[in-house]
Amino acid sequence: MPVLYRPARQAFALVRTRLRRTLRRPGRVLVQLGQRVAPKDVIARRPRTYRLEILSVTEALRVPPEKAAQYVVCRLGQPVAQGDVLAERPGLFKRKLVAPIDGRVLHIGAGYIVLQRLTAQEQVLAGLEGVVEELLAPYGAVVSGQGLFVQGVWGNGRLDVGTAVILPQIFPYGALSAPLLTPELRGSVLIAEQVADAEALHQAREIALKGLVVAALPASLLPVALEMPYPVLLVEGFGSTTFSSSTIQVLEQLHQRDVVVAAEPPRRDIGLWPWLFSMHETFDAVQPTRTGGALETETLVRVVWGPYQGRLGRVMEIEEFPRVLPSGAMGYVVKLQIDDQLVEVPANNVEIVD
Amino acid sequence: MPSSVVQTERYLVLDLGHVFTRAFLFDVVDGRYQCVSIGTALSTWEAPVNDVRESVLAAVEALEALTGLRLLQEGEILTPVQVTGEGVDSVHLLVSAGPPMRIALIGILENLSLRSALRAVEPYPVEPVLRFHVNDGLSDVERVEQLLNAAPDVILFTGGTDEGARQALLGFLQVLEMAAPLFPQEDRPLVLYAGNRMVAHRVQQHLQAAYEVYVADNVRPSLERENLVGVRRALQEIYKEHLVRRLPGLEGLLNVVRTFEPVPLAWHRMVRLMSAYHHLSGYLGLHLGSGLSMVARGRDALQGRIRPFARGVGHGLSKVLPQVDVEQLKGWVASFEGSEEALLYKAVYPEVLPETETDAWWERGLAYQVGKQVLEQGLGRGDRRWWRRRGLPPVYRALFLGGGVWSTLNHPEALLLTALDLLQPLGTVTLFVDGSHLLAPLGLLAKVNPFVPVQMLRSPHLLPLATVVVPWGSPMRGRNPILRVRLSWGRNQHLSVSVLPGELRVLPLPPGYRGELVVEPLGAYDVGAGRGRTLKQTVLGGWKGVVIDARGRPVVYPEDPESHWQARARWLDVLKREEV
Known part of the structure; x- marks a missing residue:
């Protein structure tokens, strides 16, 4: 029988999950092994863009380059505010070099100090309440936690925490419309089968919803979802797909529980799908x-x-040879039993659910 | 290295793709090299396995099962061939999986050294992220900032002829020195210097403390001469290192591999060999893969270029998604609701395969759009101008198609129609489709033992899909014939037809046969011999024989999806009918 590896995307009522929380390019890891982390703790970060200020110590202090180092009073990596003294030559004709901007000392040497302006950072958050189990410096770390865990297909790139709310009108079947989004839902994470229209997404922003978890969204609403400040997580896919029965069973248990919605775009290279997590540490026999x-087979x-x-x-059945x-x-x-039917499907077109 | 067929060897060629890993076994059968069998496995470079060796092992196991020949021993590839006849003599590796190499290019003059630098990197799966030259108007600080922001994997530093400019080079050297300590230690690019050789030693001395530095021959030793051999040799090694860092398990695999090459180089070598063998000067190749696509073009076997792009119909779809015209895509299928959603699924699950004929048409529609984007970028400046002016690609005599999307071999008419609509050939053109994915492995083996590809040139896998005759130059109007065509082949077999404007006709000429084709334009049409001139040419037979496409150029389909689909279905029916 051929060995055919497929990715897994699943919903678990109780599970111990290990998540690789890594930047795509090297940065600085800000956590330590064994550290307890909250969902919005920063695991690793790197500058999104570099803006530099190159300052000549030699010119400012009127000293030769080889002597410049002895007058530098800042340290590598030190954050500095505008006006902070970076280098100083004492004496009768005292001279100073001050920071012209807020930033960080990126380099000292050859008679220069290079400041990096503080710009937006690319960062990776823990995404769940748990423990740093492994460091993957300089990219990030593996964070593990126990609880309810549901993996989705697509996210709008946001992450937040809130209390999960299930309204019977829209879960497991029904579409979220603007009139249902009342101010009492402020700060909650709403779980619904569908979204009726763009107005509902806008209204969710108005009432400061902390997250929206739906089975699917039509392609036409995706650009709107991408603009929303709160996380939008699609659990099953796109179009009018509905929740599977196993997902419904897990989601039902989330009502009034604190949850993290990590609506990150999927990363197939490391097997990471966007997810919904609710910590639950008081159970035994955790399945990873x-x-x-x-x-x-099976x-x-x-x-x-x-x-x-x-x-x-x-x-x-798994066929021996490609055809x-x-x-x-x-x-x-592969031959699949779907309800009472035996159907043939390319192995490429399935994912493991367990 | 073997160079004679007397010294026969059994070769195993591994091809690591984004979706599939294939193992090709080449051996001498009945006195000639043949591809004995192909083992296929799902690639494992991504999660959950993250190790390329797993799929290699699975592909070789599949090969064992297909051939009954033992090729593995305790999980290792058995080399050389044992006295029992088991194993292979050598293993060769092709790679198209993995991310492209980000490269920053530095040259003194934009039209001289920088242009040579661009040409040097052209055949490799690289993504040029930055270009510096003395007239770019940037200050040193801005250059340092841009370097840091671009985060290249490699900096290709060129400039100056061997006796020429030094000062400008030293200016760029200073920029690299300034940038060195600012890069995060683990993200520091390596530097490949291929400029004025009088400065090479100094560049190496200054930079080697901070960067890993490679030095190659100057890409522009003099104003008149371009030398890309040395820099490409170095780039190949650097690209290999780049892949080793990004494809887990590759380093171990390289220990058993005798030759390694990125797919574009090998595929292009075989395309050139085939166009030379069939005396088809002027070729265009389009390879559409999941994550890597490429355009090859050349006037003859000696002068040709290939440009790979990190985009495709699967893993590389996200890069082309914003340009995909969903409305047009709907015209490719009879009833495909949710075409927009299908695109999103395909971006999330790039490895999925079309299961039904409807899925296959949708995928061909996608390939049509991605192919057009890739073609426009891959053609040269002059060719692009031609295309923009006429709405058509330039004239080539041989067209090659490769990549997973073209391997739906049991639907030759569908392939042919898609190819005709995408490439819109003019004149008389021979169309080859690499449905068995053999061109790249044979191209790689051409370096190892040229007898292998040469002896396989007449293999059924490498025969044309069709020879296509397309009159052009005047509008296709009226009700009178515009062409008189006579095709003769074999022992006194011949066929004469008159072609009306707007028609598509299929004349039988079986694969492996050569036919004498006479096409007489009945008007100011050009069929490859010049406007209004009769074409007399020996043509190759193919799976769809000789096709006369008098639909006019460019072929325009109705905008309404339903009418579009109906028009396509009509043409498809016509292609299924052969003249008798």
């Missing part, structure tokens, strides 16, 4: 999450493309 695995999978898209099925599909493409085929 995984980013995927090899398909085997594996529960979700079809992500083609005629059976969105359906859950169990792998009954030509009705589309003409060549690929490995």
